[in-house]
Amino acid sequence: MTLTKKRETRPAPSSWGLAARDIPWEYAPAPESTDHVRIEPEYGLFIGNEFAPSKPRKTFTVINPATEEPLAKVAHASKADVNRAVATARRAYDTVWSRLPGSERAKYLYRIARILQERSREFAVVESMNSGKPIKESRDVDVPLAAAHFFYYGGWADKLDYAFPGREPRALGVAAQVIPWNFPLLMLAWKIAPALAAGNTVILKPASTTPLTAYLFADVVRQAELPPGVVNIITGPGEIGMELVSHPDVDKVAFTGSTAVGKMIARATAGSHKKLTLELGGKAANIVFDDAPLDQAIEGIINGIYFNQGEVCCAGSRLFVQESIHEPLLDKLKARLSTLRVGDPLDKNTDVGAINSAGQLAKVQELVQSGIEEGAEIFQPDCVLPDKGFFFRPTLFTGVSQSHRIAQEEIFGPVLSVLTFRTPEEAIEKANNTPYGLSAGVWTEKGSRIFKMVGAMRAGVVWANTFNRFDPTSPFGGYKESGYGREGGIHGLAAYLDLSGGNGTRG
Amino acid sequence: MATRRPAATKRRASTPSVLKGRAAQPLAATGANGGGRIGVRKTYKLYIGGAFPRTESGRAYEIFGARGELLANACRGTRKDIREAVRAARKAQPGWAGKTAYNRSQILYRIAELMEGRRDQFVAEVMAAEGVGRARATRLVDAAIDRWVWYAGWADKFSQVVGAVNPVAGSYFNFSIPEATGVVGVVAPEASSLLGLVSRLAPVIVSGNAGVVIASETRPLPAVTLTEVLATSDVPGGVVNLITGLRRELVPTLASHMDVNALDAFGADPDEAVAIETAAVENVKRLVRPPSAGLERYDWLSPRAQSPYLIGEYTEIKTVWHPIGA
Structure with a gap:
């Protein structure tokens, strides 16, 4: 890449207390190396701990927004793929994950946190290549925070009984999660960590422009040896996200993205049993x-x-x-x-x-x-x-x-x-x-x-x-049309639990 | 007044139901207190902004007792009445939320005190509305009064249970507290005319929300009497507003209103769930859905019908960060 051009010499801002004379204020290029990163030419859908092409086989190309060059092809999920992913997540919930003690779920989350820390440089580089964000942000913010989320929620998995006085928290079941392209890995962590800690299985759909760290995360799931089907990742355009959240066998829907799409999702889940949380737009x-x-x-x-x-x-x-x-x-x-x-x-x-x-x-x-x-x-x-x-x-x-x-x-x-x-x-x-x-x-x-x-x-x-x-540890989420529900902290946990007290009340 | 009601109830029991709509002895009005005195009937009105207006439409509809006798004419509220009520609620809400929790606690307790004073009147009205016997009605009214007492105590404790100081990994002080969501619409349960309404309304207002209530369509009279209690309980005008009328005319307006922040549709018909929820999407309302099984078997007397988690449905968690440094 030849992005760095020679800059013109310009005076340092007077606010810095330097004399108003020209200083050759230049930075030498300091590119992060990419040679340790392996991006596959093509990624299939990650369902039941296996990568497999979509059916029918269809792909779309993911590019690097800083160079406009292709990075990889990823599977374009079909409705049948959505069904398969939901069925796989359901099976994993019924047969494995819901029967596992919280203390065991916790250890899987800790494993994930540790592997993310171990592979942090790789994640930071791929995140910056795919999203366009500066490496110093992906390296110092996105990736460490993602790992921290898994570490934090890992600790909750076997302490749910202490979190909500007067309630017996139960997992909801299968969670459908749709996330945006601005913090691809971090939003994945915000979604998957509390969902797994609470005992749900998940199907995550990353944004169609930024699926690469999600598929890299799928490899982490395999390295951590999570039971197959607990974490599933599918890619495709917005319509596939709508198919996913509308699927009748989904119990929980979590969405981060625009207010317009959030409203579409709320309409699609209207009248259903699905617990919905939305983290939408802002104008702070x-x-x-x-x-x-x-x-x-x-x-x-x-x-x-x-x-x-x-x-x-x-x-x-x-x-x-x-x-x-x-x-x-x-x-x-x-x-x-x-x-x-x-x-x-x-x-x-x-x-x-x-x-x-x-x-x-x-x-x-x-x-x-x-x-x-x-x-x-x-x-x-x-x-x-x-x-x-x-x-x-x-x-x-x-x-x-x-x-x-x-x-x-x-x-x-x-x-x-x-x-x-x-x-x-x-x-x-x-x-x-x-x-x-x-x-x-x-x-x-x-x-x-x-x-x-x-x-x-x-x-x-x-x-x-x-x-x-x-x-x-800090709850995040909006008032008014910025959505409802919180992510992070003890409040973020509530979004993935059935806290109903029986007798028909939700709360 | 309290002594008249039982007599009225007895008489009503003998009113032939074939006279539905033309009952000779309307209860609400009865006031036949012996000695040939003509009773003074009560006009059942809306409650908006602390005042008791009639519906702007001037329309009314007849309310019948469980045995088919005419009890009263109630206001057939309109979309415009709903909008007026939302305006009043919006105006009143910041002041209500701005009161100290201790103060709100005392005001909710005051509601219980005044209901206790009107206990016989509520018993008579619940008997008439729901067709239950005196013993059952008394239990329902007592539970409604006790429910206010229970929620009154939560006003200054809820934040302590759901709030948090968060140990963030950095040199910041960080805490989360619940705040009232704003204006909350309440579709009151249709069958449980008083206890159902109180069970849904108390958790809405205790945290500082203002409520716009659509009363039970067929059994609105105890709700109207409740507003008379609210009006004299130091609850500021506009904190609770109540509209009577036909639900099909009122619920869509409330559900789609852009200045209503949350909607308790627990008392709505499950068949209406999709329509209500779809209407509520436009401004991303927080929504409590109708239970899929309906409310027929719902036990309002159960302690489970009250919960701090219900208060939580109508609050927002606000998180605040500040750096720590010298």
Whole structure:
């Protein structure tokens, strides 16, 4: 790959306290090696611990979004394949997994966690190749967190009786799980770890653009010697996901993705016995008060919206700045934005990698165009983008009003909309003025204000003086149209258990 | 008043059911208290925003007792009444959720106190509505009162049971707490006119939600009397709103309303489950489904009909992060 171009010399931002003279501020290419990674030319469906082609045999090609070059062919599941996967998961549930003591299930989860740690570099490289995310993020965030999820939930498997007072938790049965392309392995872990700990068997459908780490995980399942059929992975387009969640022998449906698709899934499961949890879109407010620690806030804002190219459901895509600090904050923010390194996801210095697909890039471009047309003022650093691949400059808009599409719609890209406010009440009003309610951020040094704002945010996760932190022990999930149910922590466990108290009540 | 009701009930038992719709002695109105005095009848109204309006449509429908006698005319509420009720609920909800848990606890307990004072009236109305004997009706009413007491105690304990301080792997303080979901629609159980309603409503409001209730279609009168209790129990106006009328006209509006955050459809007809759930999808409502077996054999007197997990159905878990540092 020849993604890294020679950069122009440019002055260091004045905020760094350096003299305003030109410094040759360049980074030598530092690409992560890929020679230890083996990607098969073709992946079959993973059902009952065996890889097998779909029936009828049909494949689609998965590409590297940073180079647009093919990485592998993967099986295109049919309805018959879905039936086979569900039947296999059911059999594994009935004959093996539901009869296994929790203490034994726990050890399988611990095994998986350990193997993920052992093979962490391989997973990080493949994740970055397939998703476009920078290697430093897949290496330092996605893969370690995925392993941590299995480790955390492994410990719950034999302690369920202590988790829910007054209830006798029981596994639900067969779980159908559909996950997005922004955190392919991490979302897999968020789904599979609690499901297995609770005693369910699973069929997971990764996003069609990012199935490779899921199939790599299938190999981990085999190495861990999980009983066949406990974890099944199938690939295909959205329609196959709908077939899966609609299957009558599925007891639990968990979905992470867009609000539009989440609603389709909710309709498809309406009137059924299936327990449903949805983790959907977001349009988080990141609110900065005039007494905020400015340099920390700048880093939080940058991390909030440019982490993973902004392809994050909880991204801090709406920045609310108290009017009195709008100017100094924007100066610092633009300077910091200009230092972000955009390019080869496998380069260890890269901050912003490739957008996951041509389709997503087009969507980002379209929304950015709407921002320009609706009168917001655009700022983009003049960084050099690679010739090939789906890249987009980190972007911010000022002069954004509440009604602009870029302030209303989830962009799912590296685009920040900056708005202003005067009083805490105005910030609350504007921040909550969205159908979404996944996350929010608050920056202020005043403790009592933090708690007022935290309480007022209609959002499931509120970061105060930080942003985009995740942990297996910490529940994550939305209010309003950002979905329902939680993932992570003891609350995430509840989503995979039957906690009904008999007598017909759910709870 | 309490002394009149039993007499009315006895008389009703002898009312020929062939007179359905034309009963000579409507109970709610009866008030025949001997001595030839003409009783003062009660008008059964809606309850919206702390007030008792008639339906905006001016329509009514007849409510019959279990033996076919006419009990009263009830308001045949409309979609517009539902929308008004949602507006009132939305307005009242932040203030209700903003009260201290201790305060909400006392207000729910106050409901029980005032119901106790009207115990005989509720017994008479439940007897008339459900066609049960005095002993059974008394058990149902007592259980409804006790249910308020039980949930009152949860107001300041629920967070402690379901909240958590999470030991994240980093230098952050991280905690999770439950918060009220917002405005919750309740489709009251059709058969259990009082205990069923209380069993579903109490867990909705205890955490700070505001409720919009569609009363039992055929047995709404005890529910209306309950709203009179609520109105004098320090429950702020708009925290509970109750609409009577035909379910086929009301439920779809409530289920699809974009400013209703959650729906308790436990009391709805299982045949309606798909339609209700589909309507609720549009704004991603939290939903409690009707039990597939229906409620015919459901035992509302069982302690299992009350649960902190029901409170959980109408709360959101909020997780907060803050760095730890000097």
